[in-house]
Amino acid sequence: MPSVLSNDSGVWVNSRRVYIWAASFIAARAYQVESGVAFTDRLPSLGYPDFRRWIVGSFFSNVGGSLQLWAVFWQLDNLTHDVRSVGYVGLIRVFPLLAFGLFAGLVADTRERPKILLVTQSAMGIVSLALAGLTLAGSITPGLIYLLLGLDACARAYDGPARQSIVANLVPSHHYANAASIGGIQWRLSEVLGPVLSGLFIWSFGAQNGPGAAYVVNALSFGALLYAVLRLPPMPARNERSQGTAAVLNSIKEGIVFLRRTVVVRNAMWIDFWGTFVAGASALLPAYNRAVLHLDERYYGFLISSQGLGAMIASSFLAWRPAYENPGRIVIAMIALFGISTAGVGLSPNFWVAAFFLMGVGATDMISTVQRQTIRQLAVPDEMRGRLSSIGMIFQVSGPQLGDYEAAQLAAYTGTRASFIVGGLGAIFAAGWYWLRGPALRDYKYDTTKPS
DSSP states (O other), rough: OOOOOOOOHHHHHHHHHHHHHHHHHHHHHHHOOOTTHHHHHHHGGGGGGHHHHHHHHHHHHHHHHEEEHHHHHHHHHHHHHHHHHHHHHHHHHHHHHHHHHHHHHHHHHOOOOOHHHHHHHHHHHHHHHHHHHHHHTTOOOOHHHHHHHHHHHHHHHHHHHHHHHHHHTOOOOOGHHHHHHHHHHHHHHHHHHHHHHHHHHHHHHHHHHHHHHHHHHHHHHHHHHHHHTTSSSSOSSSHHHHHOOHHHHHHHHHHHHHHHHHHHHHHHHHHHHHHHOOOOOOOGHHIIIIIIIIOHHHHHHHHHHHHHHHHHHHHHHTTTSOOOOHHHHHHHHHHHHHHHHHHHHOOSHHHHHHHHHHHHHHHHHHHHHHHHHHHHHHHHHHHHHHHHHHHHHHHHHHHHHHHHHHHHHHHHHHHHHHHHHHHHHHHHHHHHHHHHHHHHHTTTTOOOOOOO
């Protein structure tokens, strides 16, 4: 253990206290009702039963997904001790998205979205069971992990557009920003709990049984979202199914043409891509924890969960305040702060400073994500949301996935710290570029009080 952590057990206990205190604070804040103000007046989207079930189901599913992802990252790093092996996950997960993403958006616009989710969620659960079985049997290899992650990514390519588009059908448009913020809270809370559980599973059950247990729990977690989906009301497609290849391609083209004409949506997607491509560095964290900070699996989970903790605090803040009238400026500012926080991780001398900057990474990314989703959902008609969500997902997912690969390759030659610093500076440059050259995004406003 490094000298900066002079008392191992003390740091461990203090880490738990910090996270327990933070979780308690967020929970208390989330359920607080100020005098004279009804609960649903402050969190109006929770007044819709379908949305409540959706949020609860999504939470359990997301906890399982986060638990599995970080277990996979740790397992690959443990099997190879090569940061590039974790970076390859980004490439494997992004290729199916690029191959099927646009078509998946069309499917989300021409089929019943709940039925799509029943198929995709079940498929991802089967992949998790396969990972668990091979790991617990001692037969897992990096190649098998990559193969199963590729199959999982194929299902996610169709899952994402349908899943993102459904929320806009569960609440009125004037409550969408609040719904997105609450969704952000549960999403980021899952990113706090998932890594912590992942680290504790590996530390408690060992290098083989720990990841295996994580994969089993993730497989079970899909049941919560499947239940919520089964309880959703009928959502017939608003567009007719395209007949023939030419009609399919024409429908996809409609989404691309709409994006080209809607400059603010296009700019919001591109700034997210460039910011996360140059500064995305999640794949570095297992090696950073092991080789730079020299910490064990317990700290691995808590270090990574710092991102989720920061994002959860930011989501709670967004859920309790009115929507921003200038979301574009907030997006640009958050990309710049995202870069500063990423560079700060590379400069951190110990666990606590690194955790602080990772909280900044999570908080800025969360605020940016909510503002970008709000811009996209309110600027896009419902019959186009599936296709635009699929395009948005390509940008949102491919940026950090390709960024993981880029950061890992850079770290292999320059070192892990340098990779964080260079990536952070790149995100700051991207924010400055769009502030100067992206007036459509910078000056975008919408009426936050107008109901649908």
